[in-house]
Amino acid sequence: MKANILRIYTDGACAGNPGPGGWGVMLQYGSNIKEIFGHELQTTNNRMEIKAAIEALRTLKTCTCDIEIYTDSKYVQLGITQWIHKWIKNNWCTTTNKLVKNSDLWQQLYLELGKYNNITWHWVRGHSNNIGNEIADRLANQGKEMAIRVLKCQH
Structure with missing residues (x-):
């Protein structure tokens, strides 16, 4: 594995589309791993997928290394x-x-990307035993389940 690369795995999940959803991110730099997730009460799967990428980049303080987003x-x-x-x-x-669907989130993502000039994007097949993607999926589902619990408490 090449050194000096930050690998970011992102995923989104939604119960219904729209419905309660979550996003998840795993960041890996060498042997260091950070996991983050969040939720929204009324959203779509596509919005959660974009939100995961936004939140991943917002997590970074500074990064001069190469960034690979999966x-x-x-x-x-x-x-x-x-x-x-x-x-x-x-x-x-x-x-x-x-108006482009989800343009608010696309604009946020574009602004975050403007802070870095060293990002490459990769598509990975979901649920194909890619460990980073599996972790991001688990985190996104944690966020979704949190949203579902919040909604149950409100009723």
Whole structure:
């Protein structure tokens, strides 16, 4: 494994779509691992996938090392590496002049990315025994379960 690389695994989960959801992140630098997760009471799976990437980058204080972000969401991977350039050019509108879905989160993610010039994005197949993805999935589900418990307490 190449030294001086921060590997970030992100995932989102939702009970219903929309419904209560969670996001999870595992950050790995050498043998150091940090796990974070959170939740929202009413959200979608795609929003949680984007939110995981945002929160991962917000966790970093500074990072001059290379950053590799792994996601099992083609939506996130293609959105941030390909589609976003056209969205920005079109002022966050689609070719049919509608606001890009989740544009608030895409804009937040784009701002976070602007702090780093050394990020590469990778898609990984979910539930395929990739340990980083499995941990991020477990964390996202912890967040989702937390949201479900909060909603149960409110009723």
